[in-house]
Amino acid sequence: MTILTTTPNIPDGDGFYSDLIAAHDGLSDDESAALNARLILILANQIGDRAVLTAALDAARPKPR
Amino acid sequence: MLDDRYALAFRLYPYEHSPDQDAEAPVRHPVVVQGGGPIGVAMALDLGLQGIPVLVLDDHEGIGQGSRAICFAKRCLEIADRYGAAEPMLDKGVVWNLGKVFHEDRKVYEFNLLPEAGHRFPAFINLQQPYFEKFLVERVREAQAAGAPIEIRGKNRVQSVEIFDDHTRLQVETPEGGYVLEADWLIGCDGAGSPLRGMMGLDFDGRVFQDSFLIADITMKADFPTERWFWFEPWHKAGASTLLHKQPDGVWRVDFQIGWDVDRKEELKEENVRRRLDAMLGPDVEYELVWTSIYTFQCRRMKKFRHGRVIFAGDSAHQVSPFGARGANSGMQDVDNLGWKLGMVIRGEAPDALLDSYCAERRHGADENILNSTRSTDFITPKSKISHVFRNAVLDLAQEYEFARPLVNSGRLSVPCVYDGLPLNGPDALPGGPLRSRVGSPCPDAPLGNGFLLPQLGGRFTILTVDAEAPDAVAEDGVTATRLALSAADDTTGALAERYLGAAMSAVYLIRPDQHVAARWDRYDEPALRAALRAACGKGHDR
Numbered sequence: 132m133t134i135l136t137t138t139p140n141i142p143d144g145d146g147f148y149s150d151l152i153a154a155h156d157g158l159s160d161d162e163s164a165a166l167n168a169r170l171i172l173i174l175a176n177q178i179g180d181r182a183v184l185t186a187a188l189d190a191a192r193p194k195p196r
Numbered sequence: 197m198l199d200d201r202y203a204l205a206f207r208l209y210p211y212e213h214s215p216d217q218d219a220e221a222p223v224r225h226p227v228v229v230q231g232g233g234p235i236g237v238a239m240a241l242d243l244g245l246q247g248i249p250v251l252v253l254d255d256h257e258g259i260g261q262g263s264r265a266i267c268f269a270k271r272c273l274e275i276a277d278r279y280g281a282a283e284p285m286l287d288k289g290v291v292w293n294l295g296k297v298f299h300e301d302r303k304v305y306e307f308n309l310l311p312e313a314g315h316r317f318p319a320f321i322n323l324q325q326p327y328f329e330k331f332l333v334e335r336v337r338e339a340q341a342a343g344a345p346i347e348i349r350g351k352n353r354v355q356s357v358e359i360f361d362d363h364t365r366l367q368v369e370t371p372e373g374g375y376v377l378e379a380d381w382l383i384g385c386d387g388a389g390s391p392l393r394g395m396m397g398l399d400f401d402g403r404v405f406q407d408s409f410l411i412a413d414i415t416m417k418a419d420f421p422t423e424r425w426f427w428f429e430p431w432h433k434a435g436a437s438t439l440l441h442k443q444p445d446g447v448w449r450v451d452f453q454i455g456w457d458v459d460r461k462e463e464l465k466e467e468n469v470r471r472r473l474d475a476m477l478g479p480d481v482e483y484e485l486v487w488t489s490i491y492t493f494q495c496r497r498m499k500k501f502r503h504g505r506v507i508f509a510g511d512s513a514h515q516v517s518p519f520g521a522r523g524a525n526s527g528m529q530d531v532d533n534l535g536w537k538l539g540m541v542i543r544g545e546a547p548d549a550l551l552d553s554y555c556a557e558r559r560h561g562a563d564e565n566i567l568n569s570t571r572s573t574d575f576i577t578p579k580s581k582i583s584h585v586f587r588n589a590v591l592d593l594a595q596e597y598e599f600a601r602p603l604v605n606s607g608r609l610s611v612p613c614v615y616d617g618l619p620l621n622g623p624d625a626l627p628g629g630p631l632r633s634r635v636g637s638p639c640p641d642a643p644l645g646n647g648f649l650l651p652q653l654g655g656r657f658t659i660l661t662v663d664a665e666a667p668d669a670v671a672e673d674g675v676t677a678t679r680l681a682l683s684a685a686d687d688t689t690g691a692l693a694e695r696y697l698g699a700a701m702s703a704v705y706l707i708r709p710d711q712h713v714a715a716r717w718d719r720y721d722e723p724a725l726r727a728a729l730r731a732a733c734g735k736g737h738d739r
Contacts, residue, residue, distance in 0.1 A: 137597045144602045145571050148590075152574065155582045163582040190597070 135186045198351055198371055200256055205326035207258040208333045211351035217375040222365060225251045226542060228379035230354050230366075230392050232256075234265075234325065235510030235527040236385030237332040237348070241279040242535030244339055244346035245655075248542055251379075252346070253368060255353035259333070262487045263324035263413050266441060266449055267521035271612040271638060272528045273317040274711070278654045281335035282317070285328060289321025290442050295424040297604055299591040301431040305601055314691035315641040316648040320609060322443050324413075325524065357382070357395050357506075364505055381538060382506045385527075390512035396503065402496020403570065405517065406456040407577050409493075410435070412469055413486040415446050418477070426606040428576070428591055434472035437576050439606075447486055450476070453577060460490050493517045495566045495573075501530075501555040509534055514562035519572035519607035522565040529612055530558050536655075536709035540733065545674050550734030553620050561613040568608045575605035612638045615712060622706060622715025622728030628699030629716060639711045642692040644682070649692065652680055654711045657729060659720075662692070664702040666720040672729045677706060708732055 141147050155163045175184055209232065216223045227243055229236045232254030243250040268285065276282040296306040311319050336346050351371055358365040364382045368375055384392040393400060425440040432438075435452030443449055452472055454463060462468060469488050477483065497514035501507060510527030534554045540546035578584035593600035615621065615636035624635040632640055642649040652658075657677035659666050662684060669678045684693040697703055704721075706714040706728050715728035730736065 137599050139599045139602045141599075141603075145568070145605060145608065148586075148603050148605070149571050149574070152580075152583045152586060155580065158582070160581055167582075190593075194596070 134182055135190060137190075198255065198353060198369060202256070202260040202262070204256065204258040205261040206330050206333075208330065209254065209348040209350035210257045211371055212349070213372060214349060216377055217370065217372065219375075222376040222378045224363065224378040224380065225249065226379075227251070227381045227383065227538070228253060228364075228366065228377070229383045229385055231384065231386035231512070232348055232350075233385060233387060233510070234329050234332060234524055235531060236383070237329065237336060238276070238279065238528055238531045239383055239385055239509060239535065240346050240348070241281070241332065241336055241339065241344075242531055243539060244336070244344040245279065246535070246539040247345065248539055249345035250347070251377075252348040253352040253354055253366075254348065254350055257350035259326045259329045261326065262489060263326065263411075263443065263447070263449065265325040265328070265521070265524040266322050266443055267525075267609070268321050268323055268328060269521060269525045269610040269612075270315065270317045270319050271610075272525045273321065274638075274641065274650055275528045275532045276332070277316070277651065278532075278711070279332075279335060280338070281331050284331045284334070285323060286317065286321065288327055288331075288444050289323040290422060290444055291318045291321055292422050292424055292442060293319075294421070295426070297591075297594075297606060298425065298427040298430065299588070299595075300429055302595070304428075304591050304595045304604065307601070314643045314687075314689055316650060317641070320521070322441060322449075324443055324445075324447070327444070328524070354392065354395075357392065359396065359504065359506065362505065380505065381542070383534075383538075384506060384508040384512045385510050386512050388511040388515045390508070392506070393498070393508065393512055396506065398503065399499055400496050400515075401499075402494055402515070402566070404494045405492070405573055405577070407436075407492065408454050408456060408458050408460075408463075409491050409518075410452045410454050410463055410469065410472070411487075411489045411491065412450045412452075412473060413443070413447050413488070414450060414473065414483045415486060416448060416477075416481060416483040418481045418483075420448065428587075428606075430476070432475040434475040437606075438476060454490075456492075458490070463490060464488055491518070495570050497559070497562045497566065501558060502551055507534065507538070507551065507554065509558075513558070514566070516562075516565050517569040517573045519576060520565075520569050520610055521607070522569055522610045525610040526561055526565050529561060530554075532710045533558055537734075540675070546733040547735060553618070553734055557615045557618055557620070560615060560618065564613045565610070572605045572607045576607075614638075620708075620714065620732050620734065622731050623724060624716060625724075626698075626700050626703050626716045626718050628697075629703065629718075630695055630698035633696055633705070633713055633716070635713050635715055637713050639705075639707060639713060640695045642695050643687050643689055644692070645686065649682075650711060653707050655709055657709060657714075657732070658705075658707040659725065660696070660703075660705040660707055661720070662696050662703045662705075664704050664719055666704055666725075670722070670725060670729070672726045673733075673735065675729060675733055677725075677729055706732065 227250040427438040437453040439451040441449040509530040714732040
């Protein structure tokens with residue numbers, strides 16, 4: 132797990148979040164889901180480290196509460 | 197005809213007959229402030245303490261009930277301190293540092309504001325607005341006793357206004373009938389619904405948020421800690437989000453987000469308010485209702501805050517969502533910015549154009565506040581299914597992963613804006629100087645002997661030297677800047693050096709009367725300082 136960066140690493144987080152939501156403006160639910168899928172693949176390619184991607188997949192899976 | 201629109205918490209300026217009402221011809225006043233709320237009274241204090249006669253007209257006889265604004269930020273208190281009014285606010289206010297964020301039935305995380313040491317004022321105090329206003333009016337009474345030319349006229353409602361190039365003429369209604377008076381300068385501090393703005397037919401555009409919030413101020417016997425608790429989609433379903441905040445006198449502010457299509461009358465019935473509170477607090481907690489209200493909000497501002505001899509300040513000029521406490525706090529910064537400029541223009545020390553910089557600088561502040569409060573609002577009340585999904589994903593991740601916590605936005609608490617790149621700024625020529633005291637910034641406080649730095653700044657232009665030489669005073673075109681000579685050794689905690697020197701060995705700052713940095717250098721340079729002093733007075737960058 133330590134392979135993932137889990138401390139804050141995005142400068143201007145509020146600005147990024149706002150752009151992320153704005154990217155979905157006017158899209159249907161299906162279109163939004165497709166945008167998210169494209170975005171994940173783009174970001175995954177940018178990361179490019181197989182072990183990090185595995186750790187990220189693991190971190191994102193629903194946790195039992 | 198002059199019925200109260202709200203009940204009074206404190207009747208501080210009862211109607212009195214003024215000789216102006218019997219005058220043959222309308223009496224001319226240098227400055228009239230329309231609206232005696234916190235911003236109007238602070239405006240009067242700023243000008244009155246400069247010796248400029250100022251008349252406040254308010255259509256009530258005192259301060260309205262209901263707590264409205266509750267969170268007053270450090271910068272706001274520093275400004276109030278410059279007016280001599282902050283001490284009772286600090287004594288009465290509640291200081292909090294710990295915040296907790298909940299989603300549904302679980303705590304997502306908690307945060308500590310971890311206030312930086314070496315400041316006279318805390319990051320925030322919680323204080324009911326009527327107290328804040330009362331302390332300002334009490335300070336006015338004290339200043340009046342010491343000769344400050346301030347007058348507040350209760351039950352004086354401006355009915356109409358005529359605008360001329362060099363003055364305005366006001367038709368004022370009182371319980372004894374109407375009269376006319378004139379003002380060289382008219383300051384509109386009459387709130388978000390500004391009647392003055394309406395009379396002048398001016399724009400006020402922005403975004404409406406389709407949500408309502410129910411506020412209940414309650415007193416409880418239960419012993420809750422002095423913390424800020426924010427629930428997203430709380431288990432108790434009493435609101436789509438809920439905020440719990442401590443105020444003085446054992447009063448708690450509870451804020452329920454209740455949706456757009458609500459029947460206000462129905463929701464404000466005591467049994468319905470209690471139904472929500474019972475759901476949140478549990479059946480065994482005893483409490484009393486102090487005040488309830490429902491609000492909706494908009495984020496909007498005027499295109500221009502200055503229209504010739506009429507200038508708008510506070511909510512009348514710009515309105516934000518309540519998230520982040522940017523209403524009263526930013527209004528106080530308007531007053532801080534406008535007071536010295538108007539004073540200099542009235543005294544003939546600066547050109548009229550200096551007042552245009554008020555609009556440029558405070559519009560910059562308003563835009564920053566609107567941006568921040570809009571983002572908070574969008575996070576708290578997601579407008580689409582996908583933004584709701586992302587919001588909840590952030591909350592899910594924040595419970596386990598630190599990286600997601602800065603993305604949780606339940607209100608970014610008000611900090612003053614920096615006037616980056618605006619026309620009054622002079623050179624930033626301090627290599628290695630700290631970012632936080634760059635040109636345009638409000639001066640950060642620092643310990644100094646037994647006291648603090650900020651009380652020694654403001655109200656005039658200051659040449660602050662840290663381990664540098666400079667003359668005791670520099671006069672340029674009728675404006676004098678006086679020196680405050682300090683050494684890094686004056687503060688053994690190192691805060692002064694960290695906040696004003698950074699990596700530099702010495703520094704010379706030119707500081708404006710509102711405690712913002714006008715220019716800075718690593719050493720005294722007379723022509724450069726004179727040019728910066730001219731620029732800061734709106735006299736252009738050229739000599």
